[in-house]
Amino acid sequence: MSNAPDTVVRAFVEDHRDAFLHDLAEWLRIPSVSADPGRADDVRRSARWLADKLAATGFPTVEVWETPGAPAVFAEWPSGDPQAPTVLVYGHHDVQPAAREDGWHTDPFEPVVTDGRMYARGAADDKGQVFFHTLGIRAHLAATGRTAPAVNLKLLIEGEEESGSPNFPGLVRARAERLACDAVIVSDTGMWSEDTPTVCTGMRGLTDCQIDLYGPDQDIHSGSFGGAVPNPALEAARLAAALHDADRRVAIPGFYDGVVELTDEERELLAELPFDEARWLRTAHSHATLGEAGHTTLERVWARPTAEVNGISGGYQGPGGKTIVPSRAQLKLSFRLVAGQDADAVQKAVTAWVADRLPAGVRHEITFWGATRPCLTPLDHPALQSVVRAMGRAFGQRVRFTREGGSGPAADLQDVLGVPVLFLGISVPSDGWHAPNEKVELDLLMKGVETAAYLWDDLARHWRPAAAPDA
Amino acid sequence: MSNAPDTVVRAFVEDHRDAFLHDLAEWLRIPSVSADPGRADDVRRSARWLADKLAATGFPTVEVWETPGAPAVFAEWPSGDPQAPTVLVYGHHDVQPAAREDGWHTDPFEPVVTDGRMYARGAADDKGQVFFHTLGIRAHLAATGRTAPAVNLKLLIEGEEESGSPNFPGLVRARAERLACDAVIVSDTGMWSEDTPTVCTGMRGLTDCQIDLYGPDQDIHSGSFGGAVPNPALEAARLAAALHDADRRVAIPGFYDGVVELTDEERELLAELPFDEARWLRTAHSHATLGEAGHTTLERVWARPTAEVNGISGGYQGPGGKTIVPSRAQLKLSFRLVAGQDADAVQKAVTAWVADRLPAGVRHEITFWGATRPCLTPLDHPALQSVVRAMGRAFGQRVRFTREGGSGPAADLQDVLGVPVLFLGISVPSDGWHAPNEKVELDLLMKGVETAAYLWDDLARHWRPAAAPDA
Numbered sequence: 001m002s003n004a005p006d007t008v009v010r011a012f013v014e015d016h017r018d019a020f021l022h023d024l025a026e027w028l029r030i031p032s033v034s035a036d037p038g039r040a041d042d043v044r045r046s047a048r049w050l051a052d053k054l055a056a057t058g059f060p061t062v063e064v065w066e067t068p069g070a071p072a073v074f075a076e077w078p079s080g081d082p083q084a085p086t087v088l089v090y091g092h093h094d095v096q097p098a099a100r101e102d103g104w105h106t107d108p109f110e111p112v113v114t115d116g117r118m119y120a121r122g123a124a125d126d127k128g129q130v131f132f133h134t135l136g137i138r139a140h141l142a143a144t145g146r147t148a149p150a151v152n153l154k155l156l157i158e159g160e161e162e163s164g165s166p167n168f169p170g171l172v173r174a175r176a177e178r179l180a181c182d183a184v185i186v187s188d189t190g191m192w193s194e195d196t197p198t199v200c201t202g203m204r205g206l207t208d209c210q211i212d213l214y215g216p217d218q219d220i221h222s223g224s225f226g227g228a229v230p231n232p233a234l235e236a237a238r239l240a241a242a243l244h245d246a247d248r249r250v251a252i253p254g255f256y257d258g259v260v261e262l263t264d265e266e267r268e269l270l271a272e273l274p275f276d277e278a279r280w281l282r283t284a285h286s287h288a289t290l291g292e293a294g295h296t297t298l299e300r301v302w303a304r305p306t307a308e309v310n311g312i313s314g315g316y317q318g319p320g321g322k323t324i325v326p327s328r329a330q331l332k333l334s335f336r337l338v339a340g341q342d343a344d345a346v347q348k349a350v351t352a353w354v355a356d357r358l359p360a361g362v363r364h365e366i367t368f369w370g371a372t373r374p375c376l377t378p379l380d381h382p383a384l385q386s387v388v389r390a391m392g393r394a395f396g397q398r399v400r401f402t403r404e405g406g407s408g409p410a411a412d413l414q415d416v417l418g419v420p421v422l423f424l425g426i427s428v429p430s431d432g433w434h435a436p437n438e439k440v441e442l443d444l445l446m447k448g449v450e451t452a453a454y455l456w457d458d459l460a461r462h463w464r465p466a467a468a469p470d471a
Numbered sequence: 472m473s474n475a476p477d478t479v480v481r482a483f484v485e486d487h488r489d490a491f492l493h494d495l496a497e498w499l500r501i502p503s504v505s506a507d508p509g510r511a512d513d514v515r516r517s518a519r520w521l522a523d524k525l526a527a528t529g530f531p532t533v534e535v536w537e538t539p540g541a542p543a544v545f546a547e548w549p550s551g552d553p554q555a556p557t558v559l560v561y562g563h564h565d566v567q568p569a570a571r572e573d574g575w576h577t578d579p580f581e582p583v584v585t586d587g588r589m590y591a592r593g594a595a596d597d598k599g600q601v602f603f604h605t606l607g608i609r610a611h612l613a614a615t616g617r618t619a620p621a622v623n624l625k626l627l628i629e630g631e632e633e634s635g636s637p638n639f640p641g642l643v644r645a646r647a648e649r650l651a652c653d654a655v656i657v658s659d660t661g662m663w664s665e666d667t668p669t670v671c672t673g674m675r676g677l678t679d680c681q682i683d684l685y686g687p688d689q690d691i692h693s694g695s696f697g698g699a700v701p702n703p704a705l706e707a708a709r710l711a712a713a714l715h716d717a718d719r720r721v722a723i724p725g726f727y728d729g730v731v732e733l734t735d736e737e738r739e740l741l742a743e744l745p746f747d748e749a750r751w752l753r754t755a756h757s758h759a760t761l762g763e764a765g766h767t768t769l770e771r772v773w774a775r776p777t778a779e780v781n782g783i784s785g786g787y788q789g790p791g792g793k794t795i796v797p798s799r800a801q802l803k804l805s806f807r808l809v810a811g812q813d814a815d816a817v818q819k820a821v822t823a824w825v826a827d828r829l830p831a832g833v834r835h836e837i838t839f840w841g842a843t844r845p846c847l848t849p850l851d852h853p854a855l856q857s858v859v860r861a862m863g864r865a866f867g868q869r870v871r872f873t874r875e876g877g878s879g880p881a882a883d884l885q886d887v888l889g890v891p892v893l894f895l896g897i898s899v900p901s902d903g904w905h906a907p908n909e910k911v912e913l914d915l916l917m918k919g920v921e922t923a924a925y926l927w928d929d930l931a932r933h934w935r936p937a938a939a940p941d942a
Contacts, residue, residue, distance in 0.1 A: 204694060208792040217756040222805055223675060223877025227777030228768045229757040234714070234780040240705055241712030285688040285798075286700040288832025297699045306698030309705040310795055315782035316803055321679040321840040323805045324781055327756075332787055334693055334794045361759025369792040406694030 006393055008143040009453045013135065013446055020135045020449070021118065021442070023053065025111040027093075027127050028120040034070050034094035034163040043070040043159050046093045050130070050157060051075075057134045058141075059155075065175065067167035070094060070159030074178065077137070077153045085383070085465050086152035087456070088181040090413060091130035091188050092161035095122035096434045103436035116442050123440040124431035126188045130157055132426070132445060133187065136452025143453060150460035154181060158409070161188070165409040172416045182465040183383045184413045185455075189404060189425035192273055194441065197395040198402045199387050200423035202376030204302070205337035206407035207347055207368060208310065211239065211354055213329045214363040219315070222323040229325060230361040233314030236329035239357060243307040243333070247293035250307045250335075254349040260340035260376065262303050269379075269401050270298050283429065302403035306336045336405065343371035372407040375414045375421045382463040387422055387451075390458050394450035424451065477864055479614040480924045484606065484917055491606045491920070492589065492913070494524065496582040498564075498598050499591040505541050505565035505634040514541040514630050517564045521601070521628060522546075528605045529612075530626075536646065538638035541565060541630030545649065548608070548624045556854070556934050557623035558927070559652040561884060562601035562659050563632035566593035567905045574907035587913050594911040595902035597659045601628055603897070603916060604658065607923025614924060621931035625652060629880070632659070636880040643887045653936040654854045655884045656926075660875060660896035663744055665912065668866040669873045670858050671894035675773070676808035676845030677878035678818055679781065682710065682825055684800045685834040690786070693794040700796060701832040704785030707800035710828060714778040714804070718764035721778045721806075725820040731811035731847060733774050740850075740872050741769050754900065773874035777807045807876065814842035843878040846885045846892045853934040858893055858922075861929050865921035895922065 032046035033039040047064050050073045055062045059075040073093065098108035098121035106112045111120035122128070137149055144150065156179060158168055172179060192198040215232035216225075245251040262270075275298060277289065291300040300306075314329025316322035335346055347368050358364055377384045379401065391399045404423070414421045426448035432438045503517035504510040518535050521544045526533045530546040544564065569579035569592035577583045582591035593599070608620055615621065627650060629639055643650060663669040686703035687696075716722040733741075746769060748760065762771040771777075785800025787793035806817055818839050829835055848855045850872065859870045875894070885892045897919035903909045 206694070206794065208794060210792065215757065220756055221877060222777075222779045222781060223677070223772075223807060223875075225755045225757065225772060226779040226805070226807055226876070227775055228760055228762045228771040229752075229755050230759060230761040231780055233783050234711055237708040237711030237780060237783055240708030243705070281700075284696045284700050285691055286686065286696065286832060287834070288701060288830065289699055290701040290830050290832060291699045300699040301694075301696060304698060306693075308693045308697045308794075308796060309702055309708060309786065310693060310793055311786035311788050311797065312704045312708060312800070313784045313788045315780065317782050317784045317801070321681065321803060321805065322781055323677065323679060323779075325779060326782065329783070330788070332792060334697070334792065336694060336697060359759065359761050361757060361761060363758070404694075405697070406692060 005143040009139045009450055012139040012142045013449050013453070016135055016138070017446060021113070024128060024131050025118070025120070027131065028111045028122050029109055031109045032094045032122070032159070033097045034160045035097055040070065043094055047071045047073050047159055050093050053134060054155065057138060065171065067160070067171050069167045072156060072158040072171060075155040077149055079150060079152045079460070080148050081150070081460070083464055084151050084460050085183065085463050086154065086181040087459065088154040088156060088179055088184045088413070089133055090156055090184055090186045090410060091126050092158045093127065093130065094159045094162050095127070096125070096162050098436070105437055113442070117439040118442060119437055119439045121438055123438055124427040125433040125438065126161070128440040128445050129187050129425060129427060129448060132448040133452050135449045137456070139449065139453035140456050144457055150456045153456065154179065161409065168409050169412045169416070172412050176416055179417055181417060181419055183419050184410065184417065184421045186410045186421060186423045187425065189423045190427035190429065190431070191425055192400065192402055194428050194444065196274060196400060197391055197397055198400045199384065199391060200402050200404050200425065201379065201384065202339060203374065203404040203410060204407055205341065205343060205372050205374030205411060206334060207337065207343045207371040208332070208334035209350065209366055209368040211236070211331040211333065212365045213331070213358070214327070215361065216325060216327050219324040219327050222325050226325055230359050231325045232329040232362055233326045235358055235362050236312060236314055236331045239354060240309050240312060240331055242357060248290065249292050250305065252307070252349050252353045255305065255346060257345060258340040258342060259305060259338055262299060266379065266401070267299065271296065273298065273400060273402070301405035303338060305338050305341055308334050308336070310334050336407070337374045339374050339376035341374060343373060347371070373411045373415055375411050377420045377422055381420060383420065383422055383459060386455060386458040386462055387424055390451045390454035393454050394447045426451070476614040480610045480921055483610040483613045484920050484924070487606055487609070488917060492584070495599060495602050496589070496591070498602065499582045499593050500580055502580045503565045503593070503630070504568050505631045506568055511541065514565055518542045518544050518630055521564050524605060525626065528609060536642065538631070538642050540634070540638045543627060543629040543642060546626040548620055550621055550623045550931070551619050552621070552931070554935055555622050555931050556654065556936050557625065557652040558930065559625040559627060559650055559655045559884070560604055561627055561655055561657045561881060562597050563629045564598065564601065565630045565633050566598070567596070567633050569907070576908055584913070588910040589913060590908055590910045592909055594909055595898040596904040596909065597632070599911040599916055600658050600896060600898060600919065603919040604923050606920045608927070610920065610924035611927050615928055621927045624927065625650065632880065639880050640883045640887070643883050647887055650888055652888060652890055654890050655881065655888065655892045657881045657892055657894045658896065660894045661898035661900065661902070662896060663871065663873055665899050665915065667745060667871060668862055668868055669871045670855065670862060671873050671875050671896065672850065672855065673810060673847030674845065674875040674881060675776070675878055676812065676814060676843050676882060677805060678808065678814045678839060678842040679803070679805035680821065680837055680839040682707070682802040682804065683836045684802070684829070685798070686832065687796060687798050690795040690798050693796050697796050701830050702796045703800040703833055704797045706829055706833050707783060707785055707802045710825060711780050711783060711802055713828060719761070720763050721776065723778070723820050723824045726776065726817060728816060729811040729813060730776060730809055733770060737850065737872070738770065742767065744769065744871060744873070772876035774809060776809050776812055779805050779807070781805050807878070808845045810845050810847035812845060814844060818842070844882045844886055846882050848891045848893055852891060854891065854893055854930060857926060857929040857933055858895055861922045861925035862895070864925050865918045897922070
C-alpha cells in the first residue's frame with residue numbers, strides 16, 4: 001500500500017475537521033433521548049437532521065424508516081462495481097438520558113471542547129462514531145478520485161438502541177431485502193485504550209430464564225415440619241449451586257457442546273493486551289476476580305460461556321427471623337453464550353437439567369425470556385483483516401484484538417441477514433458511556449474518520465464475497 | 472395401685488362436670504387476645520377471672536403478676552410434707568385472634584357444646600388445658616382425703632404466649648425464687664390422637680441467623696463482568712446448598728457434637744405410633760417427605776437437629792429478566808437443636824463454617840437472633856413415669872411417647888429454674904389450634920381432669936427429688 005493516499009486522506013480530514021466538529025456539535029444539541037416520551041420529537045428531529053446530512057454527504061438514497069417507536073435512518077450509496085462487496089454500517093442516533101444535576105460539569109446537550117475532548121451526551125455513544133463515517137467517505141472519494149465508494153455502502157442508524165431496541169428485530173426482518181449485504185460493520189463500540197487500538201471480533205450471546213419452585217401449599221412451621229419435607233428455597237439454592245463444578249465450569253450436561261475454543265494464537269493475542277487487574281476490578285466495582293479455572297479474566301468475560309444468578313428469592317425477607325419452610329422460591333438465571341453454542345440446545349439442556357435435579361414434592365415452571373445469538377468473526381476473515389489494516393494505517397500502530405462480553409442487537413443483523421458482523425470503534429473506557437460528562441477524544445475521533453476513509457478501498461481490493469459465495 | 476381412688480375420682484369428676492364446663496365457658500367468653508392492643512383489658516380481666524377461680528379452688532396464695540405487657544397469674548398450694556416434690560404447672564390464659572368472618576360457624580367467644588365438643592377460641596389452646604387442673608386438684612383431695620395436695624403445687628399461667636412471650640423470660644428470671652421447683656409440667660400441648668394417648672418427652676431447641684453477603688459495590692453488567700467476579704447471590708445459594716450432604720445430614724463441622732441419639736427403645740416406641748404419611752403430608756401442606764437418611768419422618772421432626780432455609784434473596788426479583796451480577800444477597804437460616812447440642816457451640820460452628828466457605832471478594836456479616844435450648848426428659852425419669860401412669864389410669868390405655876418439633880417458652884423455665892420439663896396435654900390435632908372452629912373434645916378434657924387428679928399422689932409416692940439431689 002503506497003503512502004500517497006494516506007497523505008491525501010490526512011490533509012482532507014485536517015481541512016474539514018472544524019466544519020465536521022461544528023456539524024457534530026449541532027447534532028449533539030438535539031436531545032434525542034429515546035427513553036423519555038417527552039423527547040420523542042427530538043428523536044425524530046435527530047433522525048431528520050442525520051438524513052439531511054447524509055444526503056448532503058452524497059448518499060443518493062436516504063430514507064427515514066418509521067417503526068412503532070422511534071424512527072431509524074437508512075442510506076445507500078452503490079459502488080457501481082458489480083463485484084464490489086456490500087457493507088452495512090450499524091449505529092444509533094438516540095442517546096441515554098442526561099441532566100445537569102446528575103453530575104455534569106456542563107450542559108449535556110451543549111457540547112464543550114476542552115483539552116482535545118468534546119463533552120456532550122452522545123459524543124461517543126453513538127453520534128460521534130456514526131458521524132465519522134460522513135467525513136470518512138468524503139475523504140475516501142477525495143483520496144481515490146472516485147465519485148462513488150469502492151464498496152456498496154449502506155447505513156442503518158436506529159433510534160431506540162438506548163431503550164433496548166424493542167422494534168429493531170422487526171424492522172430488520174421487514175426490511176431484510178433492502179438491508180442485504182456481505183457484512184455488517186457495527187460502529188458503536190470501543191477499543192482497549194487511548195494507547196492500544198483494537199478491533200472487537202465478537203460478542204457473546206445470551207439466553208435467560210426464570211425458574212419458579214413450589215413446595216408446600218403455604219409457608220409451614222419449621223419446627224413442626226422442618227427437616228422432613230422439601231424446602232423450595234433450599235432447592236432453588238441447590239440448583240444455583242449446582243450450576244458450577246469445583247473448577248467453576250458450568251456443570252449442566254451438554255452446555256459446552258459446540259463451543260468454539262480460543263485458538264492458541266487468540267489466547268496469545270489477548271494475553272498481550274496491557275491488562276491491569278486492579279484497574280479492571282475498579283471498573284467492575286468488585287473486590288476479587290473469580291471464574292472458570294484455566295482462563296484469564298479477559299478470556300472469562302469475552303470468550304467463555306457462563307451461567308449467572310441474576311436473582312434469587314424465597315421465603316421470609318423482612319427484618320429479623322421467621323421460622324418457616326417457605327412455600328415458593330424463584331431463581332433468575334442468565335447464560336452468556338459463545339460461538340458454536342446453540343441457544344435452543346442450551347435452553348433444552350437447562351430445562352432437562354432442572355427437571356432432573358428437583359426432588360419429589362417440588363413442582364417447577366421454567367420460562368425463558370429470549371435468546372440473542374453469539375457472533376464471532378475469525379481472525380483470518382478478509383473483511384476483518386481490512387478493518388485491522390485500515391485502523392493500523394490511521395493509528396500508525398499495531399492493532400490488537402478484543403471481544404465484547406455483552407450481547408447486542410448486532411446479533412439480530414447477523415441472524416436475519418446471515419452475514420458476519422465486524423466492529424469498528426474508537427471510543428475508550430474513559431469516555432463515560434451512560435455516565436455524566438460523556439466525551440469523545442477528538443484525536444481518536446479523527447482517527448475514526450481516517451479509518452473509515454481507508455476501509456472501503458481496502459475491502460474492495462481484498463474481498464470479493466460475491467465471487468466466492470462458499471467462502 | 473388400688474382401684475378405689477380411681478372410682479372416687481371418677482365419681483367426683485362426673486358430679487362436678489356440668490359446673491366445671493359452665494365455669495370454663497364463662498372464661499372462654501373473655502376474648503383475651505394478647506396480640507390485639509384493643510383487647511388488653513380483656514386479657515387483664517381473664518387473669519383476674521382465673522385468679523379468683525384459683526382462690527375459690529383453695530390455693531392459699533394467688534397473685535396476678537404484672538409484666539410490661541399482659542399479666543400472668545401465679546398460684547401456690549404447699550403440701551405440708553417437707554419431703555414432697557415441688558411441681559410448677561405452666562400454661563397461658565391468652566388466646567389467638569378469632570373473628571366470625573375467618574370461617575367460624577359460631578361466635579368464637581360464645582362457647583357452643585355440640586356432639587361432645589365445646590367450640591370456642593381457647594377451648595384447647597390453652598384455657599381448657601389450664602382449667603382442668605382446678606377440678607383435678609379438688610378430685611385429688613376428695614379421693615385422698617387430704618386438705619392440701621400431695622406435692623407442693625405452683626401454677627404460672629402467662630398472658631402473652633400467643634404473642635411470642637416477649638416478657639416471659641424476664642418474668643421467670645425476676646421471680647425465679649418464687650418459681651423454684653423440682654419439675655415443670657407444661658399443660659399446653661397435645662397427644663397423638665383421640666385413640667392414642669401420648670406423653671411428650673421433649674421439644675427441639677432453636678437458633679436462627681441472617682447472613683448478609685456483599686459482592687460488587689453495585690449491581691454490575693453480567694455481560695461485561697459475568698463469569699469473572701464473585702456473585703453474592705450465587706455464593707448465598709452455594710452456602711445454603713452446602714448445609715446438607717448427599718444424605719441430607721447437616722454438613723457443618725461440629726454441628727452434631729453432643730447430640731443425644733434416640734435409643735433403640737425410643738425408636739421402637741415412636742415406630743409403634745399409627746403414622747399415616749398421606750395424612751401427615753396434608754397437615755404439612757406438602758407433597759412429599761424428604762429428610763435425613765436413615766430416619767423416619769417422626770424422628771426427623773422430633774428428634775433430629777436440622778438446618779433450614781427460612782429465606783433467601785438477592786438481585787433482581789421483578790418481572791422478566793435483568794442481566795446483572797447482583798451487589799448483595801441475604802440468607803435467613805434456622806437450626807433446630809436436640810438434647811445435647813449447645814446453642815452457643817452451634818452458633819460458633821455456623822459462624823466459622825460460613826467464613827471458611829466464602830471466596831475472596833465476598834464480604835459477609837452474620838447475625839444470630841437468639842437461641843432456645845432443647846429439652847428432653849429421659850423415658851425412665853420418675854416424674855415422667857408418674858405422668859404416664861396417671862394418664863394410663865385416666866384413659867385405661869397404654870400411653871405412648873411423642874416429642875415436639877417446635878421450640879417454646881418451656882425451655883426458659885428449664886434453663887432459668889434448672890429443672891426437667893414434662894408435658895401433659897389432652898388436645899388432639901383436629902382441635903384446630905390457631906384456626907377457625909377451635910374445639911376441645913369433652914371426653915378428653917375430663918380425662919385431663921382425671922389425669923391431674925391422679926398425678927400429684929403418684930408423684931409424691933414415687934419421686935423424692937429433695938432427698939436425692941444427685942438423682
